[in-house]
Structures are given as C-alpha cells and as structure tokens.
Amino acid sequence: MVKGVVDWLDERLDLSDLKHFIAEKGVPIHTQEVWYYLGGMTMFLFGVQVFTGILLLLYYRPSSAEAYESVQFIVTQVKFGWLIRNVHSWSANLLIALAFAHFFSVFFLKSYRKPRELTWLTGILLLFLMLGFGFSGYLLPWNELSFFATKVGTGSAGAVPVVGHFMLRLLRSGDDVTGATLSRFYGLHVAILPAITTALVAGHLLLVQRQGMSVPPGIERAQKAGKLGPLAQMKFFPNYILRDVLAWYVVLAIVAALAAFYPWELGTKADPFAVVPPGIRPEWYFLAVFYTLKLIPSHIMGFEGEQLGVVAFGIVAIVLVLVPFLDRRASRGERSPVFTVLAALGLVYLVVFTIIGHYAK
C-alpha cells in the first residue's frame, strides 16, 4: 500500500531526486557515532512538547484569576489531563538536559568547525530558545514558586546595563510581575517562541541533511595520516533512522515512568501580596547562573556586582555563538586543546554550581 501511495505521488511530483537522496544517504560508522543520537532525541522531545502543549491549550486559561484553577482542572477533572501535564513538564526538563548534552557533545567533538558553522549557529540559538521556553512556561501555572522565581529572574534582566529597565518592563509588561506578565509569557510560550523554533529546527535539520554527519577531527587526522582507511557507512534509511526511533522509544518510556511515579507538583496559587517564601530558586537549568549572581559581591570597583555578572554571562553567550569563528585551529583540522579545556571547565562549572545552588540556603 505504501508503495502504491509513493508511486501515485511519484507520478505527479517526480520524487526521483528524493528517492535517490534516501537511497544514497549514509552515516559514517566510528567509535563516537553514539553522540549522533542526542540531537534526534532532543527533536523527538520537542515534538512531544508541541503535542502535549496543544492539548493543554484546549483547557488552559492565561489570566492571573484563572490560570492556576485551569491547571488544577486539567490535572483533576480532565480525562488523562494529569498525564498530559506531567508528560509536558517532565519532557520539557529532559529536553533541556538532552539539549545541553547535545551541545557539549558537539563542542567536544568540534563538530562546529568549517563547514558547519551555520549548523552550530542555529543549534546554539535553539538551545537559548529552549531556555526561553522553560523560563516562560514556568510562570504559566501561576503558583507561588513560579511567581516569585519569575520575579527574581526578570529582576536579573533589569541589571543589564543601559537597557536593563527597558528589558525588565518589556518582560514583565510593567514594573512588577502581574497578570499582564502572565499574558505576555503565554504569548511568548505558545506563539512567538514556537514560530522561531520551528524555523530554526527546519534550518538546522536541512543543514544536517545537506552536509551530512560530522566525523570527529581525531578520526579525520588519523585518516589523513594513513593510519585509518575510509570509514564504513551505515544507510540513513532505514538502518540509522530505526536506531533513532529506538532511542525515541526509550526516552518516551523514561518520560512516562517519571510522569506516573514523580508527578509534577501544582503548589499553591500565587499571591502577589504574600511574603516571599524562603528557598525561592529558579528551575535547575538556571541554578548555576542564579547561584553565581548570588555569590558576586554587591559592588566591585564601583560597579554593581549583579550588573557585572549579567554582562559577563552575556559575553559568554556571545562567545558561544562565535565559537566556530574563534576556533581557527579546529577549522584547519588541527588540534585545539584550549577550546576542549574551556568546554570541560564550562561543564564542570555548570554541574558543580547547579548542585551547590540546589542545596544552598
């Protein structure tokens, strides 16, 4: 039957190019190929987010008076609403974890080097967008924790020099976190960010398909030195894609188990006039930054400490975007230990500060 449909389409659209691409596309087989699957798993979870997000949209009401109650209604009254909400929350967290894993695997394997600068660029922007999804989505249940964490998070944006106050008002839709902020975050979460993300994912995938999988520089150098022959190829369809699907199923099983055994808390409804409860902290993926900003002294050489911290993180973000253009040695196929060390230090910093931030009072 599938063949019949393909033939029918072929007759009308001439799919010979596509058929040829599918038949010829191969994936190099080597010791590091396991990291290739992280990108596909991240994309799969993005699909889960879109699917569960659309279902949640059917019942969610984005206003400070109704948001909390609507989420409560979803998890208590809507058939399988609890499952959809839990899967949405858990897969969002797994997605960010996998996106970070994908980012570090690409960094360590130097897959950003010429000619894949654009793939890196779209990828790093996607990572920032995923963090944006997490930040905007966190407020939507309008509970106490998310309300005050958003207040702290948007407050940090206010520390950006020159445009800080403008950014704070832009994010909050006013001077404080209110129902207007909720509407704004809702718009960001369900329309603006998904639109940009869809375009970037399409571009990212197109580039990956067009340029093929990157082979680690160490293997390339061994080939050039004649120590290693041409790499064996695995067919993309169906050998590689079936492995990808297998990994997706494993991820799905993990999400389902987490959703059933560790349900996502609803908390208590946000009360803007309540005293800030103790232990307010952002989601785990912002903990390292949050804790670092907390550690910085209030004033350093006449400058505000938080302002300096925010500027430093901004510079780090810009450097990350420009990595393929800065790491000239990797582009020439040479070893670039400086960037490997920097990536390792970045990874250690993120892990250590996230753990300390989690336990710090």
Added chain:
Amino acid sequence: MSQIARRCLPLIAAMALFAPSQATAQPAQAANTCLTCHSTLADTRLATPAKLFSGTDIHRERGFACADCHGGDPAAAEKARAHDAAKGYKGAPRGQAQITACARCHSDADLMRRYAPKQRVDQATEYATSVHGKQLAAGHTNVATCASCHGPHGIRLVSDAKSPVFPTNVAATCAACHADPRHMAEYKLADGTPLPTTQFADYKKSVHYAALTKGNDLSAPTCNDCHGNHGATPPGVGAVSNVCGTCHAVFATKFQSSVHAQIFDKGCVECHSNHAVLKPSDAMLGSTGHAVCATCHSGADDKGAVAADTMHGQFEQLEAGIRRSGALIGRVKNAGIEVSDQELALREASTKLTLARTEMHGFVPASVTPIIADGAKIVESVDAAGEKGAAELRFRRRGLAISLGAILLLVVALGLKVRQIDRRSHS
C-alpha cells in the same frame, strides 16, 4: 498678622514650651555633681547607682536627675552641701517613702501626660490594695515596692526586652522573692500554712511558659496576667474561672453553665492546676487511669463516670478517623492526585473535634454527640474520596505498566529489525 508678630511667633512658642511649670516634679536642668562624685567612689554600693543611671535609664533619658528622687543640691561640689537635708536631701527612699517618691510623678496625670500620655496613673492606689501594699502598711518592710520589680536605677521601659518587667522576664522577677523559701518564711496563707515557693518551678512546666518563651507569644500569660501587677493578689475563690476566662472565654462560658461550676471551689484549677497548667489531653477525661474525672467519678453506676467515658470514646474515635483519613489523603497526594478539597474537609473535621472538646466543659454528653457526628460524617466523605483517589492511582500505575511493556516490546522488535537489516546490508 503683622510681619513682626509672624517673626516673634516661634520665639513665643519656644518660651511657652520651656517655661517653668507648676508641676510637683521637674527634670533638673542644672549641673549634676552627684554622678561626678558617685562614679568615682570605691564603695560599689554607692558607685553602682551612678553607673546604672548613666547607662540606659528612661528617667535620665527624659531629663530627670538624681536629685529629683533623692533631693539635695546637685550643683554643690562638697558632700555636706550636696547632702544637706535643708535642700530636701532624703537619701535612698525605702518602703512607703519609695512608693511616695515614685507616685510624686507617676500619680500626677498632668505630668505623665507629657512623657507617656497613655500610661495609667493609678499604680500607687492599686499598690495600696495589693498584698504587697497591705503587708507594707502592716509594717513588713521586706515586701516588694516599686524598685523591687522595676529596679532602682537603670530603669527601662516595660516594652524594653531587657526590662525585668518585660513579659518574658516577669516570672523570674517575681521568683526572685517568691521562689526563695528564706524570704517567704515569715509569710503564711490564711489557714496558717507556709506560703509555697514552687510557683516558678511549676509555671516553667506550663503551656503558658512554653508559649511565652518558646513560641515567642508575648500575649501568653505570666504572673501579672492572672495576679495583677501593681494590685498583685492571688485570685480568690470564684474568681479563678473569670481570670482564666479572660483568654479562654468560650471554655469559661461552658464551664459556668455546668454542674461543676457550683461544686468546684477552685474552678478551672481543679482539673488544670494553677501554675503548672499542662497541655490538656483527652486522657484527662474518663473514669480510669490518669483521668482527672476519676478523682471523684468511678464505676458503671456513676453517671459522671459514664458521661466522661462516653465523651472520651467519642473524641478518640473522631481523632483516630481524622488521623487515618489524613494518612490516606497524604499517600494519594504524594502520588500526584489533587486532594485540596479533602484537606480542607479534614481541617473542618478537626475544627469539629476542637468544638466538641470545648463543648465538653459543659459536661453534657448530649450536646457533644451531634458535633462529633458532624465530624464523623466529614471524615467518612474524605475516606470515600481518598479510596477513589487510591483506585485512580492503581489504575494509573497499571496503565503505565502496560504502556511500558508495549514500549519495551517495540524497542525489542526494533532492535531485532535493526540487526536483521544490518545483517542484510553486510551480506
């Protein structure tokens, strides 16, 4: 208003403010040689007052000086002239003289209005009606006077946490005399028995002391809340339930309507004690064990014993139900099922239990039973909702197990397929 008049107005106002008053006591504005000399004396008995007065002292802070209480000439450099009786020097006022010295200002409404407009001015009058005041009038100079509680020098506001009469310090201040058997030896109760000195030790075991010192509840009662402060006297027979009822109003009303109100000499104290008021429990009710009712009531024929046992059983039953339901709801909640309505209902059931315990002070089981029945009905509905939640939880877990099994099968099938395709590719 003319230009000159407008310019002179602040001057006239300032003159009016600092003009000599006709009040009996005035802050001494002149040089104070008392402190200059006394602070250098080797005799600590004479030097300490100067040191204390120079530190935190509300009187000094408000502009008063040594001579305002002790008399004499604070401007004189020689001891003889400074301590001249002709200049009103009266030394350290003790006993009734101290009450008079303090009352000179503190009973003067006009004067006190200037410094503490809200403060009462009847302390001396009240003191005269107190046991302390009466004993003093009878010639017992060992009794407490103003300085015994407030201190003679270094006097702080009552609202100052370091003041000996700040709520958390009152009991220790009273205990300085009342817990000292030697000090209290000469005083006897009306029946001739020695005055007890265990009040402070008993009070320290009480819920009131715990609330005040551990719970930081400054409204929790200490000595003066039941005995009065300046008019300190033990609450008389019949007045006890009024004293307790000041805070425990509902309990007092129920008790007044009960048959025990006519029988109990000491009211609330009969069951709850006076200074060692322990946390009440349902174990106090009943006709067996350590129940306080058992002192008078026992046996199946005793109506009081039956009533006490009935109410005790009802309380235990409702409390056990609330505990059981709470555990069930907690389990279901932990598993992610929304139970805020049930939590609210359980709080309502707990309120019913408290209401029933309050109603018990009327000692009529018939008025307790309907409240307990209401509570039991709530617990029943929460139990039903909890069971439904537990069933939902089992359904979710079973569903997940089936889904995971299906996914696992798919993973295995895919793995086999991948291996088959790989093998075919190699061949």
